Amino acid sequence: MSKTFDRYTGLLFLAIGAMFVVESFKLSQSAYGSEIGPNIFPMSLGIALILLSIRLVYETFRYTDAKKNSVKLDYKRFGIILIAAILYAALLETLGYVITTFLFLLIGFQTMQRGKVWVSVIIAGCFSIGVYYLFVVLLQGSLPPFPSWMSFS
């Protein structure tokens, strides 16, 4: 339990709650045949969230920080995989499912542990081609195909 995290998250949720309340004012106040418009529910929830956030921030001043069990976080590994995942999502529709999945898995495997490149290539290849074949060819589902400038599609 981290005091700082709790405090900032509390403030963040306070802002989110406030945003919902403010934005609810822009919604219509009534629906046909009813005084209860679409604004009531989000507005009251926003107010509830604000109150709870204030309570959380208040609580952070009350308790002492629990002793941290120092686990060293591997931010480098996480960063690489996170960026790879974002690129995977961004390029999926342009490069097609098989290519992006293969590259993402290869980067993922090698980031988790260097070495044995061929094993990684084989597993990544089997997964990307296997899922594509099973889903698109056998089950008639739809996934982004190979880009059109490649001769096979």
Add this chain to the structure above:
Amino acid sequence: MGTLEYLMQGFATALQWHNLLFAFFGVLIGTAVGVLPGIGPMSGIALLMPITASITSGLPAEAAATSSIILLAGVYYGAMYGGSTTSILLNTPGESSSVVTTLDGHQMAKNGRAGVALAICAIGSFAAGLVALTGLILLANPLAGIALKFGPAEYTSLMLLGLLAVSGLGGKSITKALMMTVFGLLLATIGIDAVSGVTRFTYDMPVLYSGLEFLTIAVGLFAVGEVFKAILERESNDGEIAKINRILPTKQDLKDSSLPIARGSVLGFFIGVLPGAGATLASFFSYIMEKKLSKNPKKFGNGAIEGVAAPESANNAAAGGAIIPLLTLGIPGSGSTAILMSAFIMFNITPGPLLFEEHPDVAWGLIASMFVGNAILLILNLPMVKVFAKVVETPAKYLIPLIIGFSFFGVYAVQFSVFDLGLLIACGVAGYFLSKNDFPIAPLVLGLVLGPMIENNLRRALTISNGDVMIFIQKPLSLTFIIIGILWIITPLFLKLRGKKLILNEEG
């Protein structure tokens, strides 16, 4: 038609060969999911939803729904069982509901009785499945009958009760749990309002018109969040895996464990029916109960077979019991049942009192398939214990990127949108940081599912009363629900003030 006839019809549905196959694969995948670190029952079900949807697309609508839900339910209780395998062999519980099993289960493994412990788990799970099934058959129709008399006010209060119960037991801090619930409800308001047709919080972005997709958020928060945790904290299963020698329990073992299994099953079932109190709580309570009832409590913690049998039956019975409020009232009481419910909705079937009238095939087929599934689980697990023990050894370096790959596939195959993939990644990051800091995720997911239902009923109730909030207090049933809900939140606070230690129901 009477209940028995319906049940027979349900069995006819469940025993169709393709449904048997679905139950078999569901249970098999579920057990693997439970055994593998990093994916729990919730992410397992969420990940399989798109795949089952496309496999069953050739069948007529109702049959497709039945088969898919049979498979997903199989994953649900298969995972419950699989979680205990790692507890016993590795001393690392796969799910929070099998934490208690480590106490005696791993001790048994150290004494060279790992196989027996696993077998007792399977037998206990089977017995618990039977108890849950009987309970379902007895309670389903009467409960659905009562629920039919509910008006919008009663429904709103009942759902509020469910949310409060999950928040009250959901984590270390009730404030945080309530915040997550409210946030989930708020997220559910994004999109086109079903009552008035007004768009809310969409800012003219077409992707937001249909609201944030539940599946994406659930997979992101649970599956991707868990994976990020494993990457950041370098978790790995390098503990030593106990050897499995003898599998079949002796007569003495069976004699020792039969009563604990019976007690655990009944207790677990009733705890499972309560909203918010799920499998984790059930396993803790039954362990404590067995320890109290035992003639020599010193055995516990040193490899007592009762200490494995009771909690394992309890958590499986609870998993079965948790399906009752979902089927009869249409209200999920936990994160996993919330995801099951979204599977129903995906097939255009709304669980609730009308389910038994409108789609008796689906409801009774599912109930009967739970029995069939449990039998398959028993048959499958005894000979395959060693295979599953091998699954535990899957190296994390391959598993983790593959889970991300599966999540991407699962989300994209249903949504066809890059926006959802972005949301998935964002939810993964948020899920990791939130759960690391004791912000429970299950209440958020539950809020997201129940949000539209609560809002519709709330507005209907308020429209009937012309905006008078007193309608929730004037109706006796509604008032009762509200009082119970408030008690659920206040009692733990009160106990905490008096310095009592609480058992938490954290679902992973």
